[in-house]
Amino acid sequence: MFKKSLLPLIALFLNLVASGQTKTAVTSKEAKIVDEINLSEQDIQVFKEQTKQKVDEFQQYIVTLGSKDEPAEKRNMAEKEALKLFYKGAQMEISMIMPDGIVQKVNRSMEKYLARLKSLPFTKVVIKFYDIAYIRDFTKGPDGKYYSTATIIQEFTGFKDDNIVYTDVTKKDIEIIIDLVEDKFFKEKRWKIFLGDIKASETKTTNT
Amino acid sequence: MxxxxxxxxxxxxxxxxxxxxxxxxxxxxxxxxxxxxxxxxxxxxxxxxxxxxxxxxxxxxxxxxxxxxxxxxxxxxxxxxxxxxxxxxxxxxxxxxxxxxxxxxxxxxxxxxxxxxxxxxxxxxSDKIIAEAISRIIYKGTPARISIFLTQEIVGNGMVKWVISSVKGDLFNLFKPDTAYIRFIPPSSNETDFINLKRALEDVDHLQEYSSKDYYPDYLSVFFYMVKSGFIKFDYVEEVLYHIIDxxxxxxxxxxxxxxxxxxxxxxxxxxxxxxxxxxxxxxxxx
Structure with a gap:
């Protein structure tokens, strides 16, 4: 998947570059290294397929997390596993359309977002995702990582007893990052897919 | 299937x-x-x-x-x-x-x-795809709106990043045009070690009129300075528009x-x- 001779340099580089969502500046020497480590078109296609799986996985965790019928243990596990899909420091930006039509945005850490989702004040929550996900091509950034965005749609319904008290349809644009990380088991660097920041915006739709 | x-x-x-x-x-x-x-x-x-x-x-x-x-x-x-x-x-x-x-x-x-x-x-x-991020900022404690223009730059072997190319907003219109008065530093000021410079620089609303005819304000530098000095706090991007001149x-x-x-x-x-x-x-x- 990548040039093995460059492994020691990559390890050094990865130690130098801070993790997290901020795309950290690299020195010219590091930039030369990241310039040389490339994924082939074939690899990128494989990662695009894997991105779909990661997004599906995330959607499954969200459904479990939101479901009041599931046991607390299972929901806690879903929260924990969902967080593992994300880059450290990933944020959720939520757009809300105010009654006067003005759009307001709120930023939350992914940890807070998932925790809130688990404890919403409804007796029952139904979250559905559409089968379709749009994933743009991956583009390499100056830090050597590959970036893409996946777009999905989520339908949310909140019940109080048997009555629907809240419903919305949100479009979620999820940043996708392929990064080289240390595989502790194999003791080598491997490309891995992470989910990054998410932009969630309410869409105007037909009630179904 | x-x-x-x-x-x-x-x-x-x-x-x-x-x-x-x-x-x-x-x-x-x-x-x-x-x-x-x-x-x-x-x-x-x-x-x-x-x-x-x-x-x-x-x-x-x-x-x-x-x-x-x-x-x-x-x-x-x-x-x-x-x-x-x-x-x-x-x-x-x-x-x-x-x-x-x-x-x-x-x-x-x-x-x-x-x-x-x-x-x-x-x-x-293309660097001729210009993204206009209409953004909410807090300027001296009050919400305001500015446009931040971003373009793409290709780095090295096909690596891509977005860069800030320009900004626009009412708050950058620091310099009010005034045709009522002629403002200038007199031709003999050099002989008095530019005593008039103090007078000119206290005329804070019309500073640009003391500048060269080739002067063009660099709003991006003004923006960076304002952010760095704390006059502007960035809140979030409200909307993105694209101008494609490719x-x-x-x-x-x-x-x-x-x-x-x-x-x-x-x-x-x-x-x-x-x-x-x-x-x-x-x-x-x-x-």
Whole structure:
């Protein structure tokens, strides 16, 4: 998947570059290294397929997390596993359309977002995702990582007893990052897919 | 698997049917695509990302995001696809409305014809794609709105990043034009070690009038200084618009239309003639 001779340099580089969502500046020497480590078109296609799986996985965790019928243990596990899909420091930006039509945005850490989702004040929550996900091509950034965005749609319904008290349809644009990380088991660097920041915006739709 | 494949084909057929009718007759999609969940169909046809807009404009991908093939081409010509990438609710293009504009309609037709005739494609990483991030900031404790213009830069071997190219906003209009008084530093000031300089620099609202005729304010530096000094606190991006000047002789503007129709998502809301390069275009935006 990548040039093995460059492994020691990559390890050094990865130690130098801070993790997290901020795309950290690299020195010219590091930039030369990241310039040389490339994924082939074939690899990128494989990662695009894997991105779909990661997004599906995330959607499954969200459904479990939101479901009041599931046991607390299972929901806690879903929260924990969902967080593992994300880059450290990933944020959720939520757009809300105010009654006067003005759009307001709120930023939350992914940890807070998932925790809130688990404890919403409804007796029952139904979250559905559409089968379709749009994933743009991956583009390499100056830090050597590959970036893409996946777009999905989520339908949310909140019940109080048997009555629907809240419903919305949100479009979620999820940043996708392929990064080289240390595989502790194999003791080598491997490309891995992470989910990054998410932009969630309410869409105007037909009630179904 | 067979069932899923059949459903996909059926869905494609419905979409083709809808688009053909929409483009020819401007008909409501809901009457054409009968489904248990019409939102899902709409989501498929909607231009979900700006990247998808470029791919569709370039006739590279179909509605499923797969490469355009001969089957797709036989049902959806590039002309139809480009037409569907315009905001079809634009009053200027509505022949029955009072805001119909012959000029705009002719310009749009001319643009589409030129794109088709010359097989013009938009380069995805072009530095002539200018993203305008309309942003909410807090300026001295009060919310304000500015536009931050970003462009793409290719680094090294095909690595790409967005860079801040310019800013625009009322708060950067620090310099009020004043034609009532002539302001200048007198010709003999040098002999008095520019005693007048203090007077000039205390005339804070008209400082630019003491500058060279070639002076052009660099708002981006002003913006960086204001952020660094704490005068401006960035809040969030409210909306993103794109100015695409990558097509020789033209500028198209694209924004996201959030509505429950197939003609939604990232669409062209304006087309105009443009002969400026990127720097001149960005400068003109600040006037």
């Amino acid at each position: 067979v069932g899923k494949s059949f459903c996909k084909r059926l869905l494609s057929a419905l979409i083709f049917g809808w688009l053909g009718i929409l483009i020819n007759n401007n008909c409501d999609s809901q009457t054409i695509v009968n489904s248990q969940n019409p939102n899902e169909k709409i989501f498929l046809v909607r231009t979900k990302q700006f990247n998808e807009f470029i791919d569709r404009f370039n006739y590279k991908t179909n509605f499923n995001g797969n490469p355009v093939d001969s089957v797709f081409k036989s049902k959806m010509t590039r002309e139809k696809i480009i037409n569907s990438l315009f905001d079809l609710k634009d009053f200027r293009a509505d022949l029955s409305g009072k805001n119909w504009s012959k000029n705009y309609t002719d310009l749009k037709t001319e643009f589409i014809n030129e794109v088709l005739h010359k097989n013009i494609l938009i380069f995805k990483y 097509i020789p002789g033209w500028c198209i503007k694209v924004k996201e239309f959030n509505r429950n129709e197939m003609n939604s998502g990232w669409l062209i809301y304006d087309v105009s003639r443009n002969f400026s390069d990127k720097i001149s275009y960005l400068k003109a935006l600040n006037k």
